[in-house]
Amino acid sequence: MKIGIIGLPQTGKTTIFNALTRQNQPTTMSGKMEIHTAVVDIPDSRIDNLSELYNPKKTTYAKVTYADIAGVEGRGQGDISGRLRNELGIMDEFIHVVRVFEDASIPHAANTINPARDILSMNSELLLNDLITVEQKLSRLEEERSKGGRSKQDIESEKELFARLLEHLSEDSPLREMGLTDDEIKKLSGYQLLSLKPMLIVLNLGEGQAAPDVSAEAGNIPVIPLQGKLEMELAQLPMDELDIFLEEYGIEEPSLNRMIRESYALLSLHSFFTVGEDEVRAWPIKKGTNAQDAAGEIHSDLSRGFIRAEVAPYDLLMEFKSMAELRNQGKLQIEGKTYIVRNGDIMHVRFNV
Numbered sequence: 017m018k019i020g021i022i023g024l025p026q027t028g029k030t031t032i033f034n035a036l037t038r039q040n041q042p043t044t045m046s047g048k049m050e051i052h053t054a055v056v057d058i059p060d061s062r063i064d065n066l067s068e069l070y071n072p073k074k075t076t077y078a079k080v081t082y083a084d085i086a087g088v089e090g091r092g093q094g095d096i097s098g099r100l101r102n103e104l105g106i107m108d109e110f111i112h113v114v115r116v117f118e119d120a121s122i123p124h125a126a127n128t129i130n131p132a133r134d135i136l137s138m139n140s141e142l143l144l145n146d147l148i149t150v151e152q153k154l155s156r157l158e159e160e161r162s163k164g165g166r167s168k169q170d171i172e173s174e175k176e177l178f179a180r181l182l183e184h185l186s187e188d189s190p191l192r193e194m195g196l197t198d199d200e201i202k203k204l205s206g207y208q209l210l211s212l213k214p215m216l217i218v219l220n221l222g223e224g225q226a227a228p229d230v231s232a233e234a235g236n237i238p239v240i241p242l243q244g245k246l247e248m249e250l251a252q253l254p255m256d257e258l259d260i261f262l263e264e265y266g267i268e269e270p271s272l273n274r275m276i277r278e279s280y281a282l283l284s285l286h287s288f289f290t291v292g293e294d295e296v297r298a299w300p301i302k303k304g305t306n307a308q309d310a311a312g313e314i315h316s317d318l319s320r321g322f323i324r325a326e327v328a329p330y331d332l333l334m335e336f337k338s339m340a341e342l343r344n345q346g347k348l349q350i351e352g353k354t355y356i357v358r359n360g361d362i363m364h365v366r367f368n369v
């Protein structure tokens with residue numbers, strides 16, 4: 017899963033990317049399209065606690081890839097093209113970084129600081145691109161119909177779907193809010209529709225700045241205010257110094273962690289866990305995944321030879337301190353292939369190949 021960080025030039029995308037990755041990419045304006053990617057651990061206090069309980073050789077968090085994508089102007093003209101269009105198309109989600117911080121020495125692409133305006137223009141940028149994609153598809157379907165070839169029925173059912181997309185987009189509403197069925201979304205997967213992808217807005221605040229109210233412009237898009245520059249500085253601190261800093265300022269955790277967790281949840285992902293002396297590990301799965309498919313994430317043999325899963329919710333394991341104790345107390349759930357795995361389930365798969 018890949019999350020693209022987009023926004024106007026000089027809004028703090030690379031700064032936030034650096035905070036995410038504890039890297040130090042230069043934050044200069046290069047003027048050309050550049051993409052940096054990095055795999056980031058999803059912070060999860062449950063994994064921290066399980067790791068403390070088992071003291072394993074290895075602790076593995078769920079992971080997501082973030083891409084710092086410079087060059088999406090968000091001018092609201094729908095003119096994203098070429099390589100950039102392709103890069104955006106392969107993302108599973110967008111984080112739109114909106115500048116709120118004031119700094120006269122850093123020019124703003126539209127000269128003034130106006131988060132509400134920038135949110136609206138990025139949204140219409142993505143929407144207009146989809147409008148173009150959908151219109152092109154509809155006219156190709158028209159041609160196909162006159163030429164013959166594919167069955168009339170196939171063409172008509174595709175036409176019906178794309179006509180509905182067109183109608184929705186014409187009302188200035190992103191495709192992600194259309195309530196498309198999983199089946200329809202699957203059919204559309206090859207078209208890389210941008211407004212269909214989940215999105216998160218990050219308001220990049222200056223020091224001591226309050227977050228502006230952009231709820232009207234953001235609509236259903238979640239908004240996370242944070243101080244990009246501060247987050248980057250925090251991310252460069254050694255862990256023990258970070259703890260001291262957070263305690264001193266009464267901060268529970270860096271806002272960035274919240275951003276990571278929300279961006280993970282927006283992908284419709286959650287985690288189940290495996291535990292043991294060798295490894296404590298979080299496994300990302302789509303919500304609604306059954307036990308057999310979840311087992312397949314660990315290894316295909318576990319899915320193929322699946323017999324049953326021994327399952328306990330995280331809280332229960334923390335209370336009883338071991339899977340063996342849960343088994344002795346008769347508290348382990350014994351589940352079959354079709355069991356829908358829940359967020360935070362500890363799972364032990366019995367299999368035979």
Ligand SMILES: Nc1nc2c(ncn2[C@@H]2O[C@H](COP(=O)(O)OP(=O)(O)OP(=O)(O)O)[C@@H](O)[C@H]2O)c(=O)[nH]1
Binds near residue numbers: 027032047118244
């Ligand atoms: N004062 C202040 N400056 C910031 C903040 N975040 C970023 N900057 C500065 O703004 C400038 C641009 O930041 P970048 O992170 O490079 O922004 P960007 O969106 O990646 O820029 P491009 O890749 O050129 O589009 C840098 O000089 C940063 O130091 C912030 O929260 N406060």
Ligand SMILES: [Mg+2]
Binds near residue numbers: 029030031
């Ligand atoms: Mg940058």
